[in-house]
Amino acid sequence: MPQMNMVQALNSAMDVMLGRDNSVVVMGQDVGYFGGVFRVTDGLQRKYGEHRVIDMPIAEGGIIATAIGMGVNGLRPVSEIQFADYIYPAFDQVASELARLRYRTAGDYFAPVTVRVPAGGGIRGGQTHSQSPEALFAHICGIKVVMPSNPYDAKGLLISSIEDDDPVIFFEPKRLYNGPFDGDPNKPAIPWSTHPKGEVPDGHYKVPIGQAEIVRPGAEVTVITYGTLVHVAEAAAKASGIDAEIIDLRSIVPLDVETIATSVKKTGRCVIVHEATRFSGFGAELAATLQEECFWHLEAPIERVTGWDTPYPHAFEWEYFPGQARIIAALKKVKAGV
Structure with a gap:
């Protein structure tokens, strides 16, 4: 079984779903040509094209609003907010539109949107690149909130999120992206390290949402x-x-x-x-x-x-x-x- 760190596992999950389901699209700031600020989407645009892996402007509310429209019309968008700290301009779209859509239409419409959000500290990013706002989103009825701790779960949970018909806020701990991390709080993970972290299958598998x-x-x-x-x-x-x-x-x-x-x-x-x-x-x-x-x-x-x-x-x-x-x-x- 291949050895992957969390960045590689998340990339593999999107690769699997883009290849498996033509309704899946990836979108966000710098996710395409640049491959993402943490390289999580590296290579996906070259493989699937600009119409499937879409570079978006620096407008978080617009990213989520566009994803909602895509979802209502049959696509399964995977939106990246570059850092959790930047999600607040999109909070109204998440709380007032995305989370309520299925309920307010009595099930006639839904938007299967996955919002990937790098969260937490450990990369010396300061006040505007280090927050952990999961409690804010846990309070909103109508969305699911997940946060994996290892590469195997990261890939399986992301696939489950993309295939889920309800919106999912998918928090990714930045300090675990590249590993290795041995639990020492005074030892940061090395950004863009290539060290493997765990065994992760190449293909499609799911880790159930809602199971500790x-x-x-x-x-x-x-x-x-x-x-x-x-x-x-x-x-x-x-x-x-x-x-x-x-x-x-x-x-x-x-x-x-x-x-x-x-x-x-x-x-x-x-x-x-x-x-x-x-x-x-x-x-x-x-x-x-x-x-x-x-x-x-x-x-x-x-x-x-x-x-x-x-x-x-x-x-x-x-x-x-x-x-x-x-x-x-x-x-x-x-x-x-x-």
Whole structure:
């Protein structure tokens, strides 16, 4: 089986779908001739032509609006927003039009749009290239929200997203694009590295949206996370000596409540880890859901380890990230029941 990093896996997913389904188009800023700022779409325009891989102007609202029109008329557009920080000009199109279309037309119309969004920090991109806004989109009814943590899931989830008849916001953790990444929060991934990260099949396969994965079985504490922080949590659990069960959500909406609740009922303790800010972050929804589902099984308060409640701090990027030390402290705290 081929070895691919996440960039290569995502490229392979679009290559497979462009070759398999003539209704699939790829569109966004610099996705064609240049191959994308992170080279995720490299070579696709040369292979499929300018009518299938379309360079768009710097107008995020226009990119999404065009994709909606394409979707309503039978295409399956895969739109790239160059950085998550740039998606806000398109927020009205996503929230007011794309997300509501199927419901407001009683199912007569739908737009199977996939919006690829590089998210998170770790590349020293500063305040305007490093945000993690997944909680904003999780709040909007009518769209699905996913974030993979490894190349295999990235390809399988992207294929599932493109084939889904509902719109999907597909967040891609930039710190995992090129690997390798061993969970050390003070060691950034090297941009445009060619190091492989995992085994990924060449052809078509799907990872189901809405199904979490237990990446590390354990009995003492449940750790719930997604994206880059899956690897940091694994490294922290190993270093702590605590028998932690780590769950990679993979899909934020729909949320796999059954898997996370079953784990927390087993361990009685839970630590939630994400890169985005703490206040009103997606961890708050996870904590509320688990309180409703698992209250009588909890042996300690649920603990959250997150980014700071500040604008993204460029000068303190690595302190901002939930690192191993902060996760280990949380694991020890919930295990002690204090």
